[in-house]
Amino acid sequence: MRLSSGLRHWISVGVLLVASPLHANPLHASATAESNAEKSRPNILMIVAEDMSPRVGVYGDALAKTPSIDRLAKEGVIYTNMHTISGVCAPSRSSLVTGVYATSMGTHQMRTSQGRLSETITGYEAVPPPEVKAFPELLRAGGYSTANWAKKDYQFGEPFTLWDVDDGGFWGPIEAALWRRLPDDKPWFVMMNLVSTHESYLVVPGDYPKQWAPFTNILLKERKRTTIAITDPNAVSVPPYLVDSAETRASIAQHYDNIAFMDTQLQSILEALVEDGLDDNTIVIFTTDHGDPFPRAKRAIYDSGTHVPFIIRYPSGEGAGTVETRLTSFVDIAPTVMRWAGLTPPGFIQGQDLVTTAPRKYLFAGRDRMDQxxxxxxxxxxxxxKLIQNFMSDAPYFRPLVFRDMFPSMQSLWQAQASGQLTEKQAFYFQASRPNYELYDLKADPHEINNLAGKPDYGKELNRLIAALEDWYEQVGDRADVSEREMVFEMWQGESQPETAPPRAKVETLEAGAKAVSLSATTDGASISYKKNSDSWQIYTRPVRLEKTDTLLAKAIRYGYKESEEIAVPTDN
Structure with a gap:
């Protein structure tokens, strides 16, 4: 992609604003920009829908009713080869927010909250390496304010250091202009998570397992309130790995209807941006957390589970309508956002800037425990x-999974399997053993149903991709090399979740009775927040000045640990 002058401006911001490190801690490796440059830093709005492959008009889907996304795409840069690192939300979101592969930091299971380690430990929070920090926290440390709407699902807890504002739920109206809750004197980063395209919104009236019945009843009411039936089930295309039943077609049509409603939510956000006069200084990103909500898409590492839409709109309008075909990964988002914000991405980030660096040669993904x-x-x-390596080849791909099995397209598969009506390609996923390797020609076989791994003509491609996968293991590691229980107890250094130690405070007397308070972490890798008087909690990056009557509270958090107790810093010594 050729860089125009306007696009080069937003890249150069990241070069011009980087200052000297404040501290040795990677969290503080990027200093707050100079005040005259602060005003030039863009706001960044990231809109993340759920469970959706590129079912968007501008991506060539004629059935999709997505006028707002299409308009955004025509005003921005369209990435046609963005892939998540997992086909399911929690591992994917952990990598999105850190720029680190889930398999590398131990957030790869779905979910950690359902990891049964013993009779008494039925869930945990993963503990990433101490240097790993989520990029919203790094943005806050670098002078941004941040806000999140709805879903987080990071697998290492919900550290209080990430967001100035954190609100929203799984249903109900969105707060389109969430940035209005943030201060006017800072640039901001806002992540709006639109849940209306989630798999759960494909429920149909019926009897559900006891633990899910209240949830499904609420979702049915919410969908009736928000979604209009506009898609003809007879017009949808059914992929060959699903059963072409009336129920499957109705479910695919419902997904299109849910996407159409989500498009109106996106429209309300963009209209609020214009209403507030912020569209000329805000970079807008649209994407989804992984592919479609159907079997062998969601929870899978076929392209149906990892390929997502990705659009960037720059405030200058430069690059409008450009199509970028380079391979891009979810781990590339964090370093790119940081560069826009004028901050140097820390060394722990495993992704690369998707604008300024050379294109990737390979993309990687993983699939691990799904619920139980x-x-x-x-x-x-x-x-x-595409090459897939199966480590549990003695077990079929499809096994009973309570949540997934509630939905019509999976029920159609189970029914066809029981009656012997599956096609050969569909039956592959129920076989008691899987091949160690699957190899697909994505150009000739976009649905990935014709395995070429055993064909001599493709031996060269097979060996090349096996070598690339092994190189990736060597570079970033894979925490699944040991059992989940062993991994967690190693993270915890025992059999119970550690607690972050409170920060240490050092008080220095200044002029006229003022004090300077320096805070330091006792727990390796912990981040520190402080609260001055009745102000909001802030990320600690440098000594805090207190006047005679000021008070100061502080606390710390290591990702995956319990947060520390809150301490009142004494200033009378």
């Missing part, structure tokens, strides 16, 4: 071929 169903598979793809 154990699995382990890894994938690598280039622009033409």
């Amino acid at each position: 169903v154990q699995d382990r598979a890894r994938s690598v793809r280039d622009e033409r071929f």
Whole structure:
């Protein structure tokens, strides 16, 4: 992609505003920009829908009713090869927010809250390496304010250091102009998570397992309130890995209707941006957290589970309508956002700037435990071929999974399997053993249903991608090399979740009775927040000045640990 002058401006902001490190801690490796440059830093608005492949008009889907996304795409840069690192939300979101592969930091299971380690430990929070920080926290440390709407799902807890404002739920109206709750004197980063396209919104009236019945009843009412039936089930295309039943077609049509409603939510956000006069200084990103909500898409590392829409609109309008075909990964988002914010991405980030760096040669993804169903598979793809390595080849891909099995398209598969009506391609996913390797020609076989791994003509491609996968293991590691229990107890250094120690405070006397309070972490890798008087909690990056009557509270959090107790810093010494 050729960089125009306006686009080069937003890249150069990231070069010009980087200052000297404040502290040795990677959290503070990027200093707050100079005040005259602060005003030039863009706001960044990231809109993340759920469970959706590129079912968008501008991506060539004629059935999709997405006028707002299409308009955004025509005003921005369209990425046609963005892939998540997992086909399910929690591992994917953990990598999105850190720029680190889930398999590398131990957030790869779905979910950690359902990891049964013993009779008494039925969930945990993963503990990433001490240097790993979520990029919203790094933005706050670098002078931004941040806000999040709805879903987080990071797998290492919900550290209080990430967001100035954190609100929203799984249903109900969105707060389109969430940035209005943030201060006017700072640039901001806002992440709006639109849940209306989630798999759960495909429920149909019926009897559900006891633990899910209240949830499904609320979702049915919410969908009736918000969604209009505009898609003809007879017009949808059914992929060959699903059963072409009336129920499956109705479910796919419902997904299109849910997408159409989500498009109106996106429209309300963009209209509020214009209403507030902020569209000329705000970079807008649109994407989804992984692929479609159907079987062998969601929870899978086929392209149906990892390929997502990705659009960037720059405030200058430069690059409008440009199509970028380079391979891009979810781990590339964090360093790109940080560069826009004028901050240097820390060394722990495993992604690369998707604008300024050379294109990737390969993309990687992983699949592990799904709820209580154990699995382990890894994938690598280039622009033409995809390789999947199955580590649990003695078990079928489809096994009973309570939540997924509630939905019509999976029920159609189970019914066809029981009656012997599956096609050969569909039956593959129910076989008691899977091949160690699957190899697909993505150009000739976009649905990835014709395995070429055993064909001699493709031996060269197979060996090349096996080598690429092994190189990736060597570079970033894979925490699934040991059992989940062993991994967690190693993270915890025992059999119970550690607690972050309170920060230490050092008080220095200044002129006229003022004090300077320096805070330091006792727990390796902990982040510190402080609260001065009745102000909001702030990220600690440098000594805090207190006047005679000021008070100061402080607390710390290491990701995956319990947060520390809150301490009142004495200033009378």
